[in-house]
Every structure is written in structure tokens, then in C-alpha cells.
Amino acid sequence: MTDTAPQNDPTTPNALPKGIRFAGVAGGIKASGKPDVSLIVTDRPAVMAGVYTTNQIVAAPVILTRSKTPTATGRVVVTNSGNANACTGDEGMQNAKAMCALAAELTGCDAADVMVMSTGVIGQPLPMQKVRAGIESAAGKLGDAEADFLASADAICTTDQFRKTVSQAVSIRGHEYCIAAMCKGAGMIAPNMATMLGVVMTDAPIGPKAAQTSLKEIANQTFNRVSVDGHMSTNDTVMLVCTGMSESENVQELTVEELAVWQEAATQVALKLAKMLVADGEGAARFFEVRVSGAANDDDAFVIAKTVAASPLVKTAITGGDPNWGRIVSAAGYAGPKIEPERTCLVIDGVMVFENGTPLSIDAAKLSSAMKSNSEVLADLKVGDGPGTASFWASDLTEAYVRFNSLYTT
Known part of the structure; x- marks a missing residue:
């Protein structure tokens, strides 16, 4: 050990x-x-x-x-x-x-x-x-x-x-x-x-x-x-x-x-x-916060936020500073609770990338650079017009985490 x-x-x-x-x-x-x-x-x-x-x-x-x-x-x-x-x-x-x-x-x-x-x-x-x-x-x-x-x-x-x-x-x-x-x-x-x-x-x-x-x-x-x-x-x-x-x-x-x-x-x-x-997550490079709003209730919002934060694809995107909003939105879609796709919006570090079910034209390179320069990344995800809200916090997923845990007991 x-x-x-x-x-x-x-x-x-x-x-x-x-x-x-x-x-x-x-x-x-x-x-x-x-x-x-x-x-x-x-x-x-x-x-x-x-x-x-x-x-x-x-x-x-x-x-x-x-x-x-x-x-x-x-x-x-x-x-x-x-x-x-x-x-x-x-x-x-x-x-x-x-x-x-x-x-x-x-x-x-x-x-x-x-x-x-x-x-x-x-x-x-x-x-x-x-x-x-x-x-x-x-x-x-x-x-x-x-x-x-x-x-x-x-x-x-x-x-x-x-x-x-x-x-x-x-x-x-x-x-x-x-x-x-x-x-x-x-x-x-x-x-x-x-x-x-x-x-x-x-x-x-x-x-x-x-x-x-x-x-x-x-x-x-x-x-x-x-x-x-x-x-x-x-x-x-x-x-x-x-x-x-x-x-x-x-x-x-x-x-x-x-x-x-x-x-x-x-x-x-x-x-x-x-x-x-x-x-302090093992090998973590960035702290990732997911804020969900607009869900039917707080419990639904929690499930959606947790699902997004737990996705390995989302985590690796955060590691690379990649504003791959599709991974976040799709994770919300399979989380289970009902969402309203036509009212779903996503803001990453203050930049609206997806609004009311439609992708926006953004400077992806600039947003990526901003994500890479910060130790924290914030995703604000609106999934409808309901009163439910929740936050969830996660680390990213890095090569260092894989190396450390592949040798944990040996």
C-alpha cells in the first residue's frame, strides 16, 4: 500500500x-x-x-x-x-x-x-x-x-x-x-x-x-x-x-x-x-461542479447531476479541457428522470453552449483554453421549467488515477 x-x-x-x-x-x-x-x-x-x-x-x-x-x-x-x-x-x-x-x-x-x-x-x-x-x-x-x-x-x-x-x-x-x-x-x-x-x-x-x-x-x-x-x-x-x-x-x-x-x-x-x-481525488487535475435546475423535483435533479458527474466520458472531457457539451447533455438524457429536451440549456464556465435544445456557435478553442487554465470547471444544466435543483461535485479522471490504482496493492 x-x-x-x-x-x-x-x-x-x-x-x-x-x-x-x-x-x-x-x-x-x-x-x-x-x-x-x-x-x-x-x-x-x-x-x-x-x-x-x-x-x-x-x-x-x-x-x-x-x-x-x-x-x-x-x-x-x-x-x-x-x-x-x-x-x-x-x-x-x-x-x-x-x-x-x-x-x-x-x-x-x-x-x-x-x-x-x-x-x-x-x-x-x-x-x-x-x-x-x-x-x-x-x-x-x-x-x-x-x-x-x-x-x-x-x-x-x-x-x-x-x-x-x-x-x-x-x-x-x-x-x-x-x-x-x-x-x-x-x-x-x-x-x-x-x-x-x-x-x-x-x-x-x-x-x-x-x-x-x-x-x-x-x-x-x-x-x-x-x-x-x-x-x-x-x-x-x-x-x-x-x-x-x-x-x-x-x-x-x-x-x-x-x-x-x-x-x-x-x-x-x-x-x-x-x-x-x-x-484531493487520486490523480485529479480539476474539480468539477454540476448544477442542475428545472427538474420536476429536487430528487430528480440530484439523479441527473450525479449521473452527469459520474460519466467517465464527461470526466475525461473535463481532464482535457474539452467543452464537449454533447456528453453532458446526453448523460442527462439517460439519467432516468424526465427532462424537456426543447428547454434544455447548458452553460460551461459562464459560456452558453446549448440553448433550448439547440447548439450555439461558440469559440471552442477559447473556452477550452479557459477550462485548461482553471482548476475548477462549472457546468450549469437546465433541463426544463420545474422547481427541482441540485448540485454535485466530482473530480476529473486522469491517467495518473489509472496508474495509481492499477498498482494499489502491489
Whole structure:
């Protein structure tokens, strides 16, 4: 397995949720010697919720953690990178349980309150001696400083070119709550939840049921709207950790109205992370955004946008800076939802290339040059006069991606 060191990483504000400690260490799982074990530990029982892969081939840590959430007594999220612990049979499940048991012992909680995530190569047994050493080392380095948070974020990375972290505050009922999040992902990105590992953390007081509902909606609006290669992982997991510790011990849970304010802020945090996944796509040269309008409803618009963004022909056109609008329009046509061809219009990077079902005369060379000179390409696609809208974000498809993934395990 090849690991790339995080670099050019986005900055993270110093503010972090109260009541959480972090650690990230190198346990020796990765041949590169880079960090590969992460611990996130709450100071007291916390609400934890999760959303997971919908792949029928599911890694042991997903099965185990999914069975524990949502909960009001969560204490630990332990993660290893460098090995997915997927397709590893009963041994894999026993190893996932052993990770929880050891983390519980070292942090003073019950194994039932420990969530586990794994990422890396599929089908290889976990090197448990190294995993145990990593967990023990991480438990001895827990801290609540930004450096500890970033170390934890580094340790969940695999092929990522940079760590992915975001933090921001939201003011509700006169109090300021913090939302901090980390994720990893650069390849095997085609979410039907979130093809990645991620943890969203907050000190806002949110109950288990509300946390689960909120996290699912956040994922639907962000992580489920990005794609790199169209391949859904076996290990997709995004956790939401709510300590409720920003105020007094008797702080009341957020009301429905207050939760909506918090959720909007958390969605913006998650969207920034989701876009980082695309920007860091393996071998990617360009970030591609598809905006669809005029569909019968938002769900139809989403399907059309996702279909266009996932097309290998569209992706390679974006790689080459080729304003091949026919690929985009035809992808919308086979996506499934009804469109109105005579009202279909397409704008690429501000240039109308197709209007009301008719191609326009454009300076293709000039538009191509503009596309090649930018790291981002925007396609605005109108498919009728309906109220449905949606956006989807994807990377292009390059020779570098093919080379990297043709040698991933060898």
C-alpha cells in the first residue's frame, strides 16, 4: 500500500468542542511508518450517531459500530488506517471487538461505548500486535489542544495528499457552540452515505434521536453529493459526537428551531470537507461542479447531476479541457428522470453552449483554453421549467488515477 504524507493542509481554527481529547500515533500498521492509529475520547458519556455504507459487502468495524448507534453513552472513537479489516471473516469481527475492548480499558469506559473505524486495503487480517501498540501509545498522548486534534486527523489518512479538517462556531440562544470535523478520503469515492471515514464533533446539547436524524440529512446534502471514481467503499462511516459540555451540566437539549440553526452550520462544515475529498481525488487535475435546475423535483435533479458527474466520458472531457457539451447533455438524457429536451440549456464556465435544445456557435478553442487554465470547471444544466435543483461535485479522471490504482496493492 502506498501512503502519501499530508501536505498543504487547510488551516483549522483553534476552537474545538469542549469535553473531547485527541491523539494520533504511528503503530506500525503502515509500512511507511506514518501515523495510523487515532483516538477521540470524550470526558463523559456523549451522544454518538452514525451513518454507514450501503454496500452489501461490509467491513467488520461497520457492522460493530452500526449496532451501537445512536447512543447517549458513547465515549471513544478508535480508528486504524492502513488496513480496512474488510472481508476478513469472524477473525475480523473479533479483532474489531478487541480494539474496542482495549480502548475501553485504557480510557475507563465500557467496550459497548467504544466505536471503531478502519480504512485501507481490503481482505488482509489486522496486524493486532501493532494495532494494540498503537492504541496503547495513543491513549498515553491524549490532549485537547489543536495539535492533538490535527494528529488524530493525520492518523486516519491513507492516500490523502492533505489532512481534511474544518472547525467553526455557531451562536444559539446567546451561547456559542463549536463544531469541528475531520475526514479522510481520496479514492474509492462514490457515496451512498459517505465513501470515507469522518467524525463531526460538537459541544452542543443534542439528543440521540435528533443527532441521528440530523447526521443523515447532513450526509445527504454533502458527502452523498461528491464522487471521485464511482466506487462505493466497504468501510464508509461518519460519526457525530455531541458532548453537550459547552455550558452548565444542566444545559437543555436544543429545540427543533435551534437544532435547525446548528444543522445548517454543521452542513456547511461537512460541505467543506466533502469538497476537500473531491479536490484531493487520486490523480485529479480539476474539480468539477454540476448544477442542475428545472427538474420536476429536487430528487430528480440530484439523479441527473450525479449521473452527469459520474460519466467517465464527461470526466475525461473535463481532464482535457474539452467543452464537449454533447456528453453532458446526453448523460442527462439517460439519467432516468424526465427532462424537456426543447428547454434544455447548458452553460460551461459562464459560456452558453446549448440553448433550448439547440447548439450555439461558440469559440471552442477559447473556452477550452479557459477550462485548461482553471482548476475548477462549472457546468450549469437546465433541463426544463420545474422547481427541482441540485448540485454535485466530482473530480476529473486522469491517467495518473489509472496508474495509481492499477498498482494499489502491489
